Amino acid sequence: MRLNRKLEHIEFSLRQKNNEGATGFSDITLLHNPLPQLNWDEVDTSCAFLGQRLKAPLLINAMTGGHPQLESINRSLAAAAAAAGVALAVGSQRAALEDCSTRSSFTVVREVNPHGVILANLGAGCTLAEAKEAVDMIKADAIQLHLNAPQELAMEEGDRKFRGVLENIRLLAQNLEVPVIVKEVGFGMPKETIRRLVQAGVRHIDIGGAGGTDFIAIEQARAGKEAVYSWGIPTAVSLLEGLAEGNHDIQLIASGGIRNAIDSVKALVLGCFLVGMARPLLEIVIQESERSLIQYLKKYIEEIRRLMLMLGARTVQDLKKVPVVINGPTYHWMCRRGIP
Numbered sequence: 346m347r348l349n350r351k352l353e354h355i356e357f358s359l360r361q362k363n364n365e366g367a368t369g370f371s372d373i374t375l376l377h378n379p380l381p382q383l384n385w386d387e388v389d390t391s392c393a394f395l396g397q398r399l400k401a402p403l404l405i406n407a408m409t410g411g412h413p414q415l416e417s418i419n420r421s422l423a424a425a426a427a428a429a430g431v432a433l434a435v436g437s438q439r440a441a442l443e444d445c446s447t448r449s450s451f452t453v454v455r456e457v458n459p460h461g462v463i464l465a466n467l468g469a470g471c472t473l474a475e476a477k478e479a480v481d482m483i484k485a486d487a488i489q490l491h492l493n494a495p496q497e498l499a500m501e502e503g504d505r506k507f508r509g510v511l512e513n514i515r516l517l518a519q520n521l522e523v524p525v526i527v528k529e530v531g532f533g534m535p536k537e538t539i540r541r542l543v544q545a546g547v548r549h550i551d552i553g554g555a556g557g558t559d560f561i562a563i564e565q566a567r568a569g570k571e572a573v574y575s576w577g578i579p580t581a582v583s584l585l586e587g588l589a590e591g592n593h594d595i596q597l598i599a600s601g602g603i604r605n606a607i608d609s610v611k612a613l614v615l616g617c618f619l620v621g622m623a624r625p626l627l628e629i630v631i632q633e634s635e636r637s638l639i640q641y642l643k644k645y646i647e648e649i650r651r652l653m654l655m656l657g658a659r660t661v662q663d664l665k666k667v668p669v670v671i672n673g674p675t676y677h678w679m680c681r682r683g684i685p
């Protein structure tokens with residue numbers, strides 16, 4: 346059942362249409378800087394993450410593994426991450442914990458990308474021993490713990506027990522030797538959740554907002570049903586919720602429906618640390634090739650560089666000083682929620 350589900354997630358996610366505008370980034374305008382006082386060669390898109398240097402603040406977010414047919418996809422994602430100098434997360438390693446024969450679909454990422462930043466991935470209800478095994482399996486630099494209650498509830502065979510997850514996250518954050526990154530899978534997080542995670546000792550949070558891949562719709566489609574409503578907090582809004590906590594010790598990752606360099610730069614200007622993308626990258630590997638993905642990522646980083654120059658930002662840190670105007674539903678949301 347789990348093996349087929351992995352393949353079906355890919356198949357049904359690729360059928361999803363882009364939901365333009367649903368992330369909230371169209372409400373955000375960056376102020377053009379006619380006097381950037383910079384040369385092209387001076388602009389530096391690199392950033393530090395988990396003690397290493399990335400060529401750009403980008404993450405190929407968790408997607409797959411756990412089936413023999415998926416090894417080649419993970420191989421390509423890892424090779425592209427290495428060539429472009431960005432971070433990579435593997436999909437949930439649950440299958441490999443239960444069936445050793447599927448481990449190579451995960452371990453391949455370390456083989457082809459021995460020095461890159463690689464993140465392990467399991468559901469946030471996993472045990473400490475499972476989390477340690479997932480990290481060791483791929484010599485991960487950190488582990489993503491995913492929160493996905495809406496997806497589980499949309500699956501007939503899905504989990505129904507969500508009590509105690511926060512306490513478990515606290516235990517894992519205290520006892521693992523690598524950092525814990527708590528992530529949503531496309532439904533976003535309000536500031537109250539972010540506060541509770543920070544109180545539990547978490548310092549890295551991927552707000553995984555709505556507007557991109559929709560896992561309720563994917564699970565409904567797998568069951569032959571139509572999705573009747575959309576659910577979740579749009580990505581830009583969820584990022585602003587997280588930033589409203591004003592905690593400079595936490596690193597927020599923005600993901601969910603990010604499809605172009607301008608939305609990535611908007612997220613960085615608002616204050617995220619890293620931008621994550623999932624489905625569009627999978628689509629390129631499956632429908633085109635590993636080479637196309639490498640070219641795509643390199644072009645994407647050049648586009649970020651161009652935008653940085655037009656904004657007068659020499660470094661990724663400088664982006665945080667760029668003036669920004671927030672309009673529309675995102676502005677009203679901020680007023681209603683008391684977000685400055």
Ligand code: FNR
Binds near residue numbers: 436553603625
């Ligand atoms: C995912 N995602 C995901 N997340 C996770 O934490 N563990 C997982 O195993 C998976 N599996 C998975 C499979 C497929 C086919 C897709 C497309 C996505 C969720 C992913 O990491 C991300 O949070 C969402 O897809 C939202 O980002 P995008 O796709 O809108 O950029």
